[in-house]
Amino acid sequence: xxxxxSGTAVRNTRQRSAVxxxxxxxxxxxxxxxxxxxxxxxxxxxxxxxVYRTLQGLADAGEIDVMRPPGGEHLYRRCSEGHHHxxxxxxxxxxxxxxxxxxxxxxxxxxxxxxxxxVSHTLEIFGTCPECARR
Amino acid sequence: xxxxxSGTAVRNTRQRSAVxxxxxxxxxxxxxxxxxxxxxxxxxxxxxxxVYRTLQGLADAGEIDVMRPPGGEHLYRRCSEGHHHxxxxxxxxxxxxxxxxxxxxxxxxxxxxxxxxxVSHTLEIFGTCPECARR
DNA sequence: GCGTTTTTGACAATCATTCTCATTGTCGCG
DNA sequence: CGCGACAATGAGAATGATTGTCAAAAACGC
Numbered sequence: 001x002x003x004x005x006s007g008t009a010v011r012n013t014r015q016r017s018a019v020x021x022x023x024x025x026x027x028x029x030x031x032x033x034x035x036x037x038x039x040x041x042x043x044x045x046x047x048x049x050x051v052y053r054t055l056q057g058l059a060d061a062g063e064i065d066v067m068r069p070p071g072g073e074h075l076y077r078r079c080s081e082g083h084h085h086x087x088x089x090x091x092x093x094x095x096x097x098x099x100x101x102x103x104x105x106x107x108x109x110x111x112x113x114x115x116x117x118x119v120s121h122t123l124e125i126f127g128t129c130p131e132c133a134r135r
Numbered sequence: 136x137x138x139x140x141s142g143t144a145v146r147n148t149r150q151r152s153a154v155x156x157x158x159x160x161x162x163x164x165x166x167x168x169x170x171x172x173x174x175x176x177x178x179x180x181x182x183x184x185x186v187y188r189t190l191q192g193l194a195d196a197g198e199i200d201v202m203r204p205p206g207g208e209h210l211y212r213r214c215s216e217g218h219h220h221x222x223x224x225x226x227x228x229x230x231x232x233x234x235x236x237x238x239x240x241x242x243x244x245x246x247x248x249x250x251x252x253x254v255s256h257t258l259e260i261f262g263t264c265p266e267c268a269r270r
Numbered sequence: 271g272c273g274t275t276t277t278t279g280a281c282a283a284t285c286a287t288t289c290t291c292a293t294t295g296t297c298g299c300g
Numbered sequence: 301c302g303c304g305a306c307a308a309t310g311a312g313a314a315t316g317a318t319t320g321t322c323a324a325a326a327a328c329g330c
Contacts (some may be wrong), residue, residue, distance in 0.1 A: 182279035
């Protein structure tokens, strides 16, 4: 687990490229099954298992973001350069991206104060959007 | 959903009391199955289904916190008066509770700016604790 | 007490994710 | 250029937490 990946050669395969490319084209978050369906509908022949594995690998490598909404499915998205969070409507699912530089540094500061290294964090804000609140 | 619960009488049962009492005694987060096992080992006769239902009800009522770690199991804890977040070690799972008043107000402010109401949020910080980093 | 209504709980069902393992595709090296 | 080692693939089974089902039991109002 902590082993420095000396010989861990990551091979370049058609499937891996397909997943990676797809993530580069789509907007927002999508579930693994979602992405798998998209690949199939565009003619790519990729197994669901492989999609899961590839996404896991990309997530471990820090190349994509993972969000775990209460709904149950994990959602993946290409990691944008700017780290930001989400404001999600509880009723309609509408998502607004928000940034909080202060939060970033606060999280790092707190983690370091406790001696933690290699820090990351997840932050989701839930609420009812204006449209849904009106009803 | 908005219906005034005119006749919705919540009944007081042995099982509900048991779960509630247990949550009042234990420290930290525990999974539903965990809590169920504790109840059984102390002689309480409660079904797993009922534990799940009760926890859901308590969570809906805002009386307990729910955390969804990457591991998969939902963890429940009696809601403390002060809202705070968690710093979790990726390797050993050690958890440190942290507070961030600034984050709370920032989240509310951002949500309100977008017209969202009834706001809540979740924030988890992940990292490697000093012990695990040493190895 | 009595009837009504909620609650319970054993078990089946669901469903995303992970595991298994034989097969296939890559890539380094001679 | 061809070989061999070994990672990667993928179909299906397995896992495992959570939710649904529904008949029987328990609570509560009167």
